[in-house]
Amino acid sequence: MRSWVATQPLLHCKHNPEDYFPYQIRSRLKELEKTFESLGRLYSEHSSKDGSKRLLVQLSDLQLVETVLLPRDGVCVSSQVGCAVGCAFCMTGRGGLKRQLGSAEIVAQVVLAKRLQKIRKVVFMGMGEPSHNLNQVLEAIELLGTEGAIAHKQLVFSTVGDRRVFERLPLGRVKPALALSLHTTRAELRAKLLPRASQIDPGELVELGEHYAQATTYPIQYQWTLIEGLNDSEEEIDGIVKLLKHKRAILNLIPYNTVEGLDFQRPSWTRAAAMARTLHQRGILTKLRRSAGQDVDGGCGQLRVRATQPEHPTPNKR
Numbered sequence: 001m002r003s004w005v006a007t008q009p010l011l012h013c014k015h016n017p018e019d020y021f022p023y024q025i026r027s028r029l030k031e032l033e034k035t036f037e038s039l040g041r042l043y044s045e046h047s048s049k050d051g052s053k054r055l056l057v058q059l060s061d062l063q064l065v066e067t068v069l070l071p072r073d074g075v076c077v078s079s080q081v082g083c084a085v086g087c088a089f090c091m092t093g094r095g096g097l098k099r100q101l102g103s104a105e106i107v108a109q110v111v112l113a114k115r116l117q118k119i120r121k122v123v124f125m126g127m128g129e130p131s132h133n134l135n136q137v138l139e140a141i142e143l144l145g146t147e148g149a150i151a152h153k154q155l156v157f158s159t160v161g162d163r164r165v166f167e168r169l170p171l172g173r174v175k176p177a178l179a180l181s182l183h184t185t186r187a188e189l190r191a192k193l194l195p196r197a198s199q200i201d202p203g204e205l206v207e208l209g210e211h212y213a214q215a216t217t218y219p220i221q222y223q224w225t226l227i228e229g230l231n232d233s234e235e236e237i238d239g240i241v242k243l244l245k246h247k248r249a250i251l252n253l254i255p256y257n258t259v260e261g262l263d264f265q266r267p268s269w270t271r272a273a274a275m276a277r278t279l280h281q282r283g284i285l286t287k288l289r290r291s292a293g294q295d296v297d298g299g300c301g302q303l304r305v306r307a308t309q310p311e312h313p314t315p316n317k318r
């Protein structure tokens with residue numbers, strides 16, 4: 001796989017492979033490319049008004065995962081088919097874990113994305129929990145940060161938090177940036193929202209993140225899916241200030257993308273903006289973000305759920 005990643009820029013540029021590769025590789029290039037392309041084929045694509053594009057990618061066993069092309073040269077990749085964490089507000093979590101992705105299948109999503117747009121940033125925020133597939137995700141990160149020549153800071157490992165992540169990430173040759181899904185500062189609410197995440201107290205999670213931030217000098221991105229009436233209270237604002245003030249932290253407030261059949265509501269943009277403003281005034285670097293592709297059934301796992309049901313849209317077969 002390493003040589004495949006290295007060959008990608010050459011295979012898709014104007015130079016002739018004959019100028020670069022020894023005969024043994026040249027004679028098998030077509031066959032190699034065919035094998036690797038079968039790891040992740042474009043099944044369908046769905047453009048969004050915000051400039052993102054959601055791709056359904058079909059793996060060699062016909063399972064589907066979502067990959068999102070992001071504006072400003074980014075891609076969001078999946079690390080599992082399904083997910084075992086079972087977040088109460090997430091469609092992917094509803095179906096449980098189907099299977100792990102291999103590192104080659106993760107990298108294949110980036111290669112596919114590179115054929116469609118320039119890629120300078122890879123975020124591991126698609127379907128699945130990267131800490132539950134740690135060896136494969138770290139192998140993919142190492143490849144992308146070395147042979148793939150993506151800046152280490154532009155590789156973003158996103159997790160609900162697991163002690164193994166804090167042990168393994170600092171040891172890697174490529175140290176990615178880290179995004180921690182916090183969602184609430186209240187341990188009991190977090191246990192309900194993320195029922196099968198490692199039960200680490202939010203305070204301890206932030207301390208573990210802070211150690212990694214100091215070691216790498218990159219700030220930690222704390223993800224906060226903002227749900228009306230659930231985690232948008234004054235009490236939560238106080239809790240955030242207590243946990244994150246004077247830390248190397250960026251808080252990303254992401255208003256919840258309402259999912260049909262799930263009993264959670266998206267707060268108004270005005271309300272979310274007011275919360276961001278208050279947090280700013282109280283010394284927390286806060287960004288109010290839209291989740292990519294909201295107008296194309298693009299909540300976590302929604303596209304895949306639609307595609308695996310009978311009324312799914314006609315795929316753009318390639």
Ligand code: SF4
Nearest residue numbers: 083086087090093128
């Ligand atoms: S939000 Fe992420 S971690 Fe939670 S169930 Fe969905 S995919 Fe898994």
